[in-house]
Each structure stands twice: as structure tokens, then as C-alpha cells.
Amino acid sequence: MTTSKTVQQLQAQWVTPENFRRYGQVIFPSEHGKSFDAEDARLVLDKGTPRFYIMRLHRRGRRFHTITRHVQCTQCLGSLEGKDWFIAVCPPNNNIDQPSLEDIAAFRIPGNCFIKLEVGTWHAGPYFEHEVVDFYNLELSDTNVVDHFTHNFLNSHSLEFEIL
Template identity: 45%
Template sequence: MASTACHIYRRSMLALRCASLHSGRIFCLPSSSPFRGVKMASSAASALKTSSPKIITLKPIEATPESFAAFGQVVSASPDGEEYGPRDAQLELHRGVPRFYIMHLEDRELKFSNITHHASVTQCLGSVGGEEWYLGVAKASILNGSDFSSKDGREPIQSPCGHYYMPPHPDDVHVFRISGPKFLKLNVGTWHAGPLFKKKKMDFYNLELSNTNVVDHTTYYFREIDDVVFVIKE
């Protein structure tokens, strides 16, 4: 059921938003759930906002192993024959069949209002040819039953994929610039927006699971919930 719900969520967000308006602000959870009565992050009022959003300008940070450590890894070239070690991508691919493919993307301008995470897999992204690109990120915020606590008035949300998470705060969003022959490995649950780039079109290699985009794709909508849009400026 969780897989089906997640698929419907991605394919028909309009229907989900309508459903949330009719269902009010409270999740319908089993009585055994530790999150019984948890409020939704959005409300009918926020979903129906018509005013211009607040623009948050983000200056990109150059992605290095040190600067990106809170979100994952930056992996660069290593000498042929070097044995496996901590500088290699530390992958979690055991929950399904790995999928390695090339994505063709077009018209990904340097702004975003949605951010996504995957709860069951590390994801690796890199540009074909080492061309410059950008990625918006926030730290993973997936919850276990013992992790529950309200922060800054924000309450846990249950993803249609089944798990719970704390909504990312706009102040916790950063943007990284990735240039040259390197790729990013995102930790499980790391929020990300992109790839974004200045060119008309680019190709990216992507390592995830075969069904990540069907059963493990949770998106948070800053525009609808927080009334903000992020713009990247050097």
C-alpha cells in the first residue's frame, strides 16, 4: 500500500492537495502510532496562498569533501588500482535492485521551490563530461518513533511512502556548486533540489534503485507551505 500511495503522490499532487484540504490538518493514524494526532505541515490557508512568495537568495558553496560532509560525499578521481577506502562512495543499495543510468535534463534554471528525499537509498549524481552544475540540499530529517519532537512550531509529517520526517526549514537549505570530474553521493534521506545548471541542457549519470522514483520519492513544497522560493546567485 505504501508503494502505491507513493506512486500516486508523485503522479497526482493536485489530487493529494485537494484531499488534504478536505481532510483538515490532522493525520488519520492507527491508535498504536507514536504520531497519533500529529498535525500536517500545511493547511488550507497555506495551500491557497495567492500572494507573491518571499525570494530567498542563496550563494553557492563549492562542493568539497569537507563542505559537503553533512549531506554526503564528494567523490573525485583516484589512481587506477587504489583499493577501496573511505574516499570511495559509501553506498547503501541493499534494499532493492541498483539502477545506474544517464538522465537527460533540459531547462533547469537556477531557482527552486520543491525539495525531495529518498528514504531507502544513497543516490549518486554527476554530470557527464564534468560540466558545472548546482544542487540545493538540506540535512536528512527522517524520524524514528523515538525521535519525535516538535521544532520551531513544525510538526512531523508522514510521507505517502510510509515513513515520518520533520519538514525542512528554509533557513537550513544550502546550495552547492559542483565542477570538474567529480560526483556527489547523497546520504540516505538528504533533501535535494536539482540538478540545476546554466546551460540549456545537460546529461547526468544517476545511481539509485530501480524503483526509487516509484516507491521512494518524498517531496516538500516550500512555495505552498512556507511561501518561499529559492534563487541561486553567484
């Protein structure tokens, strides 16, 4: 028996500090010597050993059917070499085990900034059309082992998303 799936399109908007606030922060370059303020990333990395690394991803396209969250730490992502990329997010709601379909949004991230995801923010990505993109990633050393909760929309709703 074949189950049909629906593909829901998400229109990506260029990320700004204002439109991304529900999900985390956008950090743009600042002048050297600037004092710490509200424009700096507010990190939560106190539940383990922080891990900062460069992850190489190969052509990812723009479709997804799973979305993940981490409830013990913030996560920072940014591309190297100035390459734009996409991410889909849903606001944190740590009392519920699945994201709210109505609250899923997609963003286009320019290559001159990074994003910080709030603790518990659901996220799918990074996605891109380039052959290869290197991303720096700041999370805990065991985030993907002990703090990796994934929801599969194909299983729950016969649904896949496509970022436009």
C-alpha cells in the same frame, strides 16, 4: 486572491569533501588500483535493484520551490562532459517530514567529480544554465515511485529559492 511569494537567495559554494559532509560525499578521480578507503562512496542500495542510468535534463535555471528526499537508498549524481552544475541540499532528518529552512545550503559541483547523497538528504536539483546536461544517476530502480518524498515551499511558506 493572490498570495505573494518570497524569493530567498542561496549563495552556492564550491563543493568540497569537508563542506558537503553533512549531506553526503564528494568523490573525485583516483588512480587506478587504489584500495577501497574512506574517500570511496559508501553506498546503500540493498533495499531493491540498483539502477545506473544517464538522465538528460534541459535548461533548468537556478530557481526551485520543491525539495525531495529518498529514505531507502543513497543517490549518486554527476554530470558528463565536464559541465559544472548546482544542487541545494538539507541534512537528513528522517523523523521530521519537512526540511529545516535554516539548514538549506547550495553547492556548485565541478564536472570532474560526483556527489553521493546520504540516505534521507533533502535535495533540489541538478540545476544549471547550459541548454542540456547529461547526468549519470545511481539509485534504486523504483526510487522515484516508492521512495520519493517532496516538500513544497510555495505551499508551506510561500517561498521560492534562487541559487546564486
